[in-house]
Each structure stands twice: as C-alpha cells, then as structure tokens.
Amino acid sequence: MRRVGALALALLAGMASAASxxxxxxGAELTRAVEAALAAISTPETPVTLDTSGGPLLVLGGTVPFNPDVAARTLTLGGERRIEFNPQGPLPLAEALRAELTRELGLREWTPAAARVRLSGADLNGDGTIDLTDLALLMNNYGKTGALAGDLNGDRRVDDADVRLFSAQYRF
Amino acid sequence: MKRARTLLAALALGAAPLLAEATTAPTLPLTQQARKATVIVRATLGTPTRVTEEGVTWVVSPLTVSEVVAGDPATLPQREGQPALYVLAGLEGVPELRAGQEGFFLLYAGRMDSPFVGFSQGFYPIVNGKVTRPGPAAETAATSSTATTPETTTPTAPAATGTTTTGTAGTPPPATLPADPNAFPTDPAAFRDALRAARGGQ
Structure with a gap:
C-alpha cells in the first residue's frame, strides 16, 4: 500500500530529469556541432548535455584516407573507440554527426521524444516505450538492493527515489 | 518542484543493441556502384592476414581473380604478387571476409580504409551459385535460391519488394538491372552482364 502511495505521489510530481x-x-568545430546536435534533442523537461569525461573520441578527419563514399567511420585503435568524420564525405558534418550519434546512443531517431525514452533509463525492457511494463519491472524490485532493473539512480537499491525518476518519464 | 539530475547514460547504453550498420555511408544503387568502381572482378578470397605498414595495421585478403569485369586488377594494392584487399584493422561496418568466399568485388584501387565502393556495399558473395548480399541477407538469399531455377532473377535486397523479375526456363537472364535500384540479378552471368551494361559496355 505504501508503494502504491509513493507511486501515486511521484506520478503527480511531474519532475524533470537531465541526461548527459x-x-x-x-576540436572546436566538432564540439560545437555536437552541442548543437544535443540541443536539438533537448527539451526543458529533459535536457541532454555533453559529458566529455569519457565515451568515444569524435574526430574530424583521420590519418588513413577515407573511402570517398563514407561520411563517418567507427574504429577501435589501441582499445580506444573512435568515430572519425570524413571532411570530404558525401554528407554535411551535421547530418553525418546526427546519423552517427543516433546509432551510437541507440536512438530510434534524432528527436527529443526518442532521446527521452532512450536516455532516461526508464525504458527498462528496452522496447522503445516507457509504459506500465517498465513500471512493473521496477515495482517487482522495489525494496530490493543490488544492480537491479529499476535502479534508475544507480545507488544499488530500488526505492521511492527511483519511482520518482520513473514518474518524470512516464506519460499517461 | 523541478529537479534535475544527471544520468550516466553511457553506462546504460553499453547494454543497448546498436543498429545493424555501424558506419554512415549513403546507399548507392548497383548501377552507381558499377560506374564508380575502378576495378570489378569475380574472385575468391584468400586467407586474411594482419599487416602493419608505416604504423598502420591492415587486414589483407589476397584475391584470386577468375574474371575481370572492368578495370585492371594490377592497379589494386598487391600482396606477394597478387591483388589484395587492404581493409583498415579495427574498422566497423565492413563485410566479413572469409577465406574461400567467392564473389563479385566492386573496388577502388587506391589505398584507403575500405576498398569497397560504397564503403561496404561493393561486395556480392556468390553462395550456392547465386549472387547475394553479405551477412544474414546472403544466407536468406542462398536458402531461398534453392527453390528457384538457375534462370530466375530474384531481387535479394531488403527494399526490393514486389519487383521480382522472372525469366523463362532456358531463356538467358536480362543483361540490364531491374527497375528497383536495390535489386540485382542473382545469376552470376546476368549480374556480370548487368555490371557491364551499367558501365556502358566497357
């Protein structure tokens, strides 16, 4: 009963969350392009920001000549994942960047709605929608500890805080 | 109350399935691929080896050419006196190259990350006597081809819906490409002739 109460309160709270x-x-040109691309999928409710502390390197150009038909290539060198953009490629940089990031971030498309679903962590079963099935998965682990489905804030416990985070993403 | 938090999305993304294609390259119709290629050959792949030249590591697959469709294979990068495919090691989105695999290769001659026209598109394996596309589609095409006669020309590309061109038994397949730009003849001789036709009879 307490769980239901907490859920109801959380669903009414209408909190916003951010994803990085x-x-x-x-380089400055690519950084600006990435920031512009992320701005295009951000909303006031779910801002998407850049975290440069990790992730793949994004590079304009490369040491090995590009195939003329490729806009961007992904490769792993020395254990480091790189996405290299062809300066003379068949697509403008912004378009190539969106295509690569759509794939890299696992989005269905480069839209705020797709970003919200994917980046919020609330799509627990990974089916592209945040629905009652995801809520059921979360509630099934409610009160448990460990790396569990529904531990949206990563504190290794599924509790009211996770319910509140879920509620920020769930739409009736 | 509005409260922001930062999700370590990258951690979650590690478990996410990536899309099938790992590289951004616009799809080229076969006719365009044929026109852009410097060299087109029917060949069999040898055993791939890793070769480091000037600090860059390549996966090198020698080609045993059985038929030249266009261009001069001698202009391709050579390895031990044989034309070879040089693919940048660690590169994603390129076709899996298996020793013994026969196919049509539409290639650029210069040294670059991937020698295939369209980055990954210019490779058409021949499986069970049929021209296919690499990957699961090739297996599907190879499986389905057992139910067709050798003269049947069947589009195998995923987008090729409703455009099947069927030849009459005993009648040579058409030498031109089907209307659907993503479709292609699966008969090797018809495929070769279509490539030549696309290049204007070169």
Whole structure:
C-alpha cells in the first residue's frame, strides 16, 4: 500500500530529469556541432548535455584516407573507440554527426521524444516505450538492493527515489 | 518542484543493441556502384592476414581473380604478387571476409580504409551459385535460391519488394538491372552482364 502511495505521489510530481551523454569531440568545430546536435534533442523537461569525461573520441578527419563514399567511420585503435568524420564525405558534418550519434546512443531517431525514452533509463525492457511494463519491472524490485532493473539512480537499491525518476518519464 | 539530475547514460547504453550498420555511408544503387568502381572482378578470397605498414595495421585478403569485369586488377594494392584487399584493422561496418568466399568485388584501387565502393556495399558473395548480399541477407538469399531455377532473377535486397523479375526456363537472364535500384540479378552471368551494361559496355 505504501508503494502504491509513493507511486501515486511521484506520478503527480511531474519532475524533470537531465541526461548527459559521454562523448569526446576533438576540436572546436566538432564540439560545437555536437552541442548543437544535443540541443536539438533537448527539451526543458529533459535536457541532454555533453559529458566529455569519457565515451568515444569524435574526430574530424583521420590519418588513413577515407573511402570517398563514407561520411563517418567507427574504429577501435589501441582499445580506444573512435568515430572519425570524413571532411570530404558525401554528407554535411551535421547530418553525418546526427546519423552517427543516433546509432551510437541507440536512438530510434534524432528527436527529443526518442532521446527521452532512450536516455532516461526508464525504458527498462528496452522496447522503445516507457509504459506500465517498465513500471512493473521496477515495482517487482522495489525494496530490493543490488544492480537491479529499476535502479534508475544507480545507488544499488530500488526505492521511492527511483519511482520518482520513473514518474518524470512516464506519460499517461 | 523541478529537479534535475544527471544520468550516466553511457553506462546504460553499453547494454543497448546498436543498429545493424555501424558506419554512415549513403546507399548507392548497383548501377552507381558499377560506374564508380575502378576495378570489378569475380574472385575468391584468400586467407586474411594482419599487416602493419608505416604504423598502420591492415587486414589483407589476397584475391584470386577468375574474371575481370572492368578495370585492371594490377592497379589494386598487391600482396606477394597478387591483388589484395587492404581493409583498415579495427574498422566497423565492413563485410566479413572469409577465406574461400567467392564473389563479385566492386573496388577502388587506391589505398584507403575500405576498398569497397560504397564503403561496404561493393561486395556480392556468390553462395550456392547465386549472387547475394553479405551477412544474414546472403544466407536468406542462398536458402531461398534453392527453390528457384538457375534462370530466375530474384531481387535479394531488403527494399526490393514486389519487383521480382522472372525469366523463362532456358531463356538467358536480362543483361540490364531491374527497375528497383536495390535489386540485382542473382545469376552470376546476368549480374556480370548487368555490371557491364551499367558501365556502358566497357
């Protein structure tokens, strides 16, 4: 009963949450392009920000010549994942960047709605929607500790805080 | 109350399935691929080896050419006196190259990350006597091809819906490409002729 009460309160709270994505763009031009791309999928309720402390390197150009038909390539060198953009590629940088980041972030499309679903962590079963099935998964672990589905804040316990985070993403 | 928090999305993303294609390259119709290619050959792949040259590591697959469709294979990068495919090691989104695999190769001659026209598109394995696309589609095409006659020309590309062109038994397949730009003849001789036709009879 307490769980139901907490859930109801949380669903009414209408809180906002932010998501940060870990990417390491190199150079001012690419950094600006990444920030512009992230701004395009941000909303006041769910801002998406850049976290440069980790993630793949994003580079404009590369040491090995590009295939002329490729806009961007992904490779792993020395254990480091790199996404390199072809300066003379068939697509404008902004378009190539969106295509690569859509894939890299696992979005269905480069839209605020798709970003909210994917980056919020609330799509627990990964089916592209945040619905009662996800809520059921969370509530099934409510009160438990460990790395569990529903531990949205990563504190290794599923509790009211996670319910509140879920509620910020769930739409009736 | 409005309260923001930062989710370590990257951690969650580690478990996310990535899309099938790992590299951004616009899809090129086969006719365009044929026109852009410097060299087109029917060949069999040898055993791939890793070769480091000037600090760059490549996966090198020698080609045993059985038929030249266009261009001069001697202009391709050579390895031990044989034309070879040089693919940048660690590169994602390129076709899996298996020793012994026969196919049509639409190639650029210069040294670059991937020698295939369209980055990954210019490779058409021949499986069970049929021209296919790499990956699961190739297996599907190879499986389905057992139910067709050798003269049947069947589009195998995923987008090729409702555009099947069927030849009459005993009649040579058409030498031109089907209307659907993503479709192609699966008969090797018809495929070769279509490539030549796309290049204007070169």
């Amino acid at each position: 994505v870990k990417l390491r763009p190199q």
